Amino acid sequence: MKVVIARTAGFCKGVRDAIEITMNAIQHREKGEDICTFGPLIHNRQVLTMLGKKGVVDENQIERCAGKKVVIRAHGIPPYSRQQLHQQGATLLDATCKRVARVHAAIKRHARRGYYTIIVGDADHAEVIGLLGYTENRGAVINRPEQIEELPSHWDNVLLVAQTTQNEEVFREVEETFLKKYPNGIVKNTICDSTQERQAEVRQLCSKVQAMVIVGGLHSGNTLRLAEVARDCAIPTFHVETESDLDTQVMARYSRVGVSAGASTPNWIIRDVIEFLEAITPGAGTKFRWKHILERLAYGNFYIALATALLAQIAEALTDFDGSAAFSLMAAGYAFAMHSLNIYLDQDSIELNDPGKAAFYRKWRPVFMFSSALSVSAALILAYGIGLPNFLLMLLLILLGLLYGVKLFIPAGWEKFPVKLKDIPTSKTFFVPMAWAAVCALPYIAGGYDSSRVLYAGWVIFLLSLVRTTMRDFLAIQGDRLVGKETLVVLAGEKRTALFTVGVLVVLVITALCGPLAGISTDFSWFLIAPALIYGLFLIIGSKRRLREDPLYDVLVEIVLVVAGLSAMVWNLTH
Ligand code: SF4
Incomplete structure (x- = not known):
C-alpha cells in the first residue's frame, strides 16, 4: 500500500512548548516540591504515565493544587480559575499557547468596551471554557451557523471568534450568518495557523x-x-x-x-x-514485513556493531596501515556491548520514542546481557593481543561507556552538577562519535604508527559518526524531550541542529578532500564525500517531507555508513 503522510501531522508548537515547560519544571524541581498539571497535559496515555512516574499528576480540582507548582496547559484557563489557584497558594507555570493567549487578549479588550463575544467551538472544551471566562459574562458558545438565529437580536456590539482548532469551513459558514444578523459585528478568525x-x-x-x-x-x-x-x-x-x-x-x-x-x-x-x-x-x-525484519535487526544493535566494524575498515583504508579482521571485531564487540547495556539504563526514553522497541528489549534482556558480557570480554582479549597500551585504552573506553548511565559520586556542595555522564547536555550526541573514533583508532595508538595519519582517521570517523548520531537524534526528539534528555536537537532546536549538521558535513567534505593532498591519508578519503552528500540529501528531504517519521529512516541512516564501510573493505582487499 502506498501511504502518503501529511507534513503537518504531529505535535504543534503549543503542545511542544507545554511539554518543554513541564520537563523544565521537573528538571529544576526543588526538594519536596509538588508539581501538577491543571488537566491532562496532552491526550496521550503513555506520556501521562511517564509524567505520573516523575511525580507530575494531573489535577482537575483547584483545591488539590494548593501549594503546588501548577502547569497551565496549552488550552489556557479562565481568569477566575487563575485567581483561585493563586488564592490556594499555587505557583503557576503558564504554558498557555501564545495563540490561545492572543484570543484571550482580544476577548478581554472587547469585553471591556461592552462587547458580547460569540465563540465558535465546543462548549465543554477546556480552551473554550477558558475563552468564555474572559467575556465578563457576555459570551455564548455555538458550533453551527443555525445557532446564530437563537441569539438575542438586541446585541449591538458583538465579536465573533473561534476555538483555535475549529473547522475552518464551519467557521466561514457561521461568519456568513453572523454578519447577516450583526452587520456591524467584528469577526476575528482565531483559528491558529497550525x-x-x-x-x-x-x-x-x-x-x-x-x-x-x-x-x-x-x-x-x-x-x-x-x-x-x-x-x-x-x-x-x-x-x-x-x-x-x-x-x-x-x-x-x-x-x-x-x-x-x-x-x-x-x-x-x-x-x-x-x-x-x-x-x-x-x-x-x-x-x-521485510521492514519489520530490518527493524528487528536495528533493535538488536546489529547495524551498530556492523557499522563500527566497518568504520574500523575505514580507519585502515584511510591510514594504509596493515589492519586485521580482529580490529573490526574488537570495535564491533565494544559498540554492541556499550549500546546494549546503555539501553537498559535509558528505558524511559525508549519507552516514549518506541514502545515496541522497549518491549523487545524487555523480552530479550537476558540474551542482551549475556552477549554484551561476551562482547566486552572479546574486545578486551583482542586489544590485549595487540599490546598492553591498547588493552589499557580499551579498558578505559569500556569503563567510560559503562559509567555513562551510572550515578556518579558528587561531593557535597557540587550537587547542582550532573550526576551521570549522560546528563551532561548534548553528551549523547558527542560521546558516541568520540567513543567510536577512539575504538577505531585504538589499534594504531601504540606501535610506531604515523600519529598524523592516526589522528586524521580518528577525526574523519568522528565526523561521520557525529552526522549519523545527530540525524538519528532527530528521530528521537519527542521522547528525549519528554524524559529531559538534552541531545543537541533538544537543546538547540531542529533548525539550528540541521544547520550544525550541514556545517559538520561541509567540514567532512573539506577534510576528505584535503587528507590525500596533505599526504596524511590515502585516496580512499575522497570516497567519503559520497556518504556526506547522501546525508546532506537526507537532511534536505527530511526537512521538506516526513522522511524522519518513516520507520525506515534510522535504518537508511545506518545503511549509508555500512555502504561506506563495505567500500573501505573492498579498498583494503585490493590495495
Ligand atoms: S493554538 Fe494551535 S499551536 Fe496552540 S496549542 Fe492550539 S493547536 Fe497548538
Whole structure:
C-alpha cells in the first residue's frame, strides 16, 4: 500500500512548548516540591504515565493544587480559575499557547468596551471554557451557523471568534450568518495557523488518496475536526488512536491511503500506523514485513556493531596501515556491548520514542546481557593481543561507556552538577562519535604508527559518526524531550541542529578532500564525500517531507555508513 503522510501531522508548537515547560519544571524541581498539571497535559496515555512516574499528576480540582507548582496547559484557563489557584497558594507555570493567549487578549479588550463575544467551538472544551471566562459574562458558545438565529437580536456590539482548532469551513459558514444578523459585528478568525495548515493539507491529501487515516485521541478536539474535514471531502475516513484500531481486511481495499494526525499525537504512534499500513497488500492482506525484519535487526544493535566494524575498515583504508579482521571485531564487540547495556539504563526514553522497541528489549534482556558480557570480554582479549597500551585504552573506553548511565559520586556542595555522564547536555550526541573514533583508532595508538595519519582517521570517523548520531537524534526528539534528555536537537532546536549538521558535513567534505593532498591519508578519503552528500540529501528531504517519521529512516541512516564501510573493505582487499 502506498501511504502518503501529511507534513503537518504531529505535535504543534503549543503542545511542544507545554511539554518543554513541564520537563523544565521537573528538571529544576526543588526538594519536596509538588508539581501538577491543571488537566491532562496532552491526550496521550503513555506520556501521562511517564509524567505520573516523575511525580507530575494531573489535577482537575483547584483545591488539590494548593501549594503546588501548577502547569497551565496549552488550552489556557479562565481568569477566575487563575485567581483561585493563586488564592490556594499555587505557583503557576503558564504554558498557555501564545495563540490561545492572543484570543484571550482580544476577548478581554472587547469585553471591556461592552462587547458580547460569540465563540465558535465546543462548549465543554477546556480552551473554550477558558475563552468564555474572559467575556465578563457576555459570551455564548455555538458550533453551527443555525445557532446564530437563537441569539438575542438586541446585541449591538458583538465579536465573533473561534476555538483555535475549529473547522475552518464551519467557521466561514457561521461568519456568513453572523454578519447577516450583526452587520456591524467584528469577526476575528482565531483559528491558529497550525490548525489551518493541518486542515488545508488534509483537504489537499483527500484529492490524492482513496482513504484517510487520522491518528489521535478519540476525545481530542483538533483530531476529531481533522477527521471531520476528511469526511467532508467524501472520502472513507478512519479516526484511530493506534494502529491496533485499524482492520487489515478493510484497509486492504485501498491502494493509496493518506495519514495525518492531531496536534498532540506523538511521532512514534504515527510511525506505527504508517508501518502497519505499508505492510498491507491491497486486495490481499498483510504482506511479508521485510521492514519489520530490518527493524528487528536495528533493535538488536546489529547495524551498530556492523557499522563500527566497518568504520574500523575505514580507519585502515584511510591510514594504509596493515589492519586485521580482529580490529573490526574488537570495535564491533565494544559498540554492541556499550549500546546494549546503555539501553537498559535509558528505558524511559525508549519507552516514549518506541514502545515496541522497549518491549523487545524487555523480552530479550537476558540474551542482551549475556552477549554484551561476551562482547566486552572479546574486545578486551583482542586489544590485549595487540599490546598492553591498547588493552589499557580499551579498558578505559569500556569503563567510560559503562559509567555513562551510572550515578556518579558528587561531593557535597557540587550537587547542582550532573550526576551521570549522560546528563551532561548534548553528551549523547558527542560521546558516541568520540567513543567510536577512539575504538577505531585504538589499534594504531601504540606501535610506531604515523600519529598524523592516526589522528586524521580518528577525526574523519568522528565526523561521520557525529552526522549519523545527530540525524538519528532527530528521530528521537519527542521522547528525549519528554524524559529531559538534552541531545543537541533538544537543546538547540531542529533548525539550528540541521544547520550544525550541514556545517559538520561541509567540514567532512573539506577534510576528505584535503587528507590525500596533505599526504596524511590515502585516496580512499575522497570516497567519503559520497556518504556526506547522501546525508546532506537526507537532511534536505527530511526537512521538506516526513522522511524522519518513516520507520525506515534510522535504518537508511545506518545503511549509508555500512555502504561506506563495505567500500573501505573492498579498498583494503585490493590495495
Ligand atoms: S493547536 Fe494551535 S493554538 Fe492550539 S496549542 Fe497548538 S499551536 Fe496552540
